[in-house]
Amino acid sequence: VAIFENQFDDNIVTTTVDAVINYARASALWPMTFGLACCAIEMMAVGTSRYDIARFGAEVFRASPRQSDLMIVAGTVTLKMASRIKTLYDQMPDPKYVISLGSCSNNGGPYYLHGYHVLKGVDRIIPVDIYIPGCPPRPEALLDGLMKLQKKIMQSRVIRRQQQLITAAAPAPAKVA
Amino acid sequence: MLTAKDIHEKLKAAFPDSVTEFVDEKLDPYSVVDAGAVAKVAAYLKSDPDLAFNYLVCISACDEKEFLTTVYHLESCDLHDGRIRHSFCMKTKVPREKPNCASVSHVWGAANWHEREAFDMMGIVYDGHPNLTRILCDDAWNGFPLRKDYVFPKEYGGIDLT
Numbered sequence: 001v002a003i004f005e006n007q008f009d010d011n012i013v014t015t016t017v018d019a020v021i022n023y024a025r026a027s028a029l030w031p032m033t034f035g036l037a038c039c040a041i042e043m044m045a046v047g048t049s050r051y052d053i054a055r056f057g058a059e060v061f062r063a064s065p066r067q068s069d070l071m072i073v074a075g076t077v078t079l080k081m082a083s084r085i086k087t088l089y090d091q092m093p094d095p096k097y098v099i100s101l102g103s104c105s106n107n108g109g110p111y112y113l114h115g116y117h118v119l120k121g122v123d124r125i126i127p128v129d130i131y132i133p134g135c136p137p138r139p140e141a142l143l144d145g146l147m148k149l150q151k152k153i154m155q156s157r158v159i160r161r162q163q164q165l166i167t168a169a170a171p172a173p174a175k176v177a
Numbered sequence: 178m179l180t181a182k183d184i185h186e187k188l189k190a191a192f193p194d195s196v197t198e199f200v201d202e203k204l205d206p207y208s209v210v211d212a213g214a215v216a217k218v219a220a221y222l223k224s225d226p227d228l229a230f231n232y233l234v235c236i237s238a239c240d241e242k243e244f245l246t247t248v249y250h251l252e253s254c255d256l257h258d259g260r261i262r263h264s265f266c267m268k269t270k271v272p273r274e275k276p277n278c279a280s281v282s283h284v285w286g287a288a289n290w291h292e293r294e295a296f297d298m299m300g301i302v303y304d305g306h307p308n309l310t311r312i313l314c315d316d317a318w319n320g321f322p323l324r325k326d327y328v329f330p331k332e333y334g335g336i337d338l339t
Binding site (some may be wrong): 079080082083116117119120124125 | 337
């Protein structure tokens with residue numbers, strides 16, 4: 001890359017396809033308007049001016065799964081809701097990402113032992129990229145999770161084949177501390 | 178201001194066969210009413226001008242091992258100033274094997290969803306209810322989750338729950 005430097009006119013930048021596409025994907029995540037329980041209140045707080053998710057380019061909450069690429073599972077996933085979530089996830093276009101917000105959607109949380117009606121973790125029905133612990137997590141935790149997801153997206157390889165990605169040990173889902 | 182004892186005496190006089198015992202607990206005294214006759218008793222409680230129970234606060238259901246109990250909390254509210262004139266509690270007991278109780282949903286509209294919830298969670302069947310279907314659980318749900326002998330499902334719609 002160094003041999004191209006200063007060889008062109010101004011306004012011409014050399015970079016990789018991966019970097020450009022990943023930058024575009026990570027900087028404009030469109031979450032789905034979708035909340036299940038009290039964690040959704042924190043998710044709404046993240047959209048307000050106090051926490052302002054727009055600073056990270058993820059403020060366009062879309063009302064349709066077909067227009068969104070980020071699903072924030074905010075709240076308790078009941079069994080009745082599980083099939084609906086799966087349908088919504090399937091309706092989202094690729095590439096799509098999932099943030100599991102709060103203990104309930106991570107692993108059932110307070111309903112783990114005696115919740116006959118709660119799914120013990122949303123990752124039993126859809127793949128999850130980022131798990132955010134908390135009951136409910138602070139808005140800052142969701143922002144941290146969002147930044148972790150953006151970091152993860154920046155690491156992805158777009159034009160190489162998916163098979164190579166798997167054999168090269170794709171980065172494991174990051175847990176927010 | 179009628180006490181629970183007064184109301185029980187009045188009920189006992191009107192329905193000598195259906196209203197059985199009176200339990201004078203300190204916090205929440207109650208009358209036990211025959212499950213099949215609770216609709217008639219409820220209509221009387223609402224229409225009698227002295228009692229005038231126009232407000233059904235809540236219907237609760239309990240699993241007491243041998244039988245299932247429905248608890249009705251009633252209040253008589255002054256419609257002009259909202260003052261509570263008197264309140265009352267009655268219970269019906271139905272056996273586990275045949276949990277049939279009369280519905281009071283045509284007396285108090287609030288009973289409609291409360292009875293559906295009691296049916297959904299406890300499996301008490303309210304005869305005469307206009308739409309006795311599950312209200313919280315899925316329609317295809319097996320069993321009644323809040324019964325003491327309820328066994329948790331191992332699998333739901335292909336999802337492993339263990």
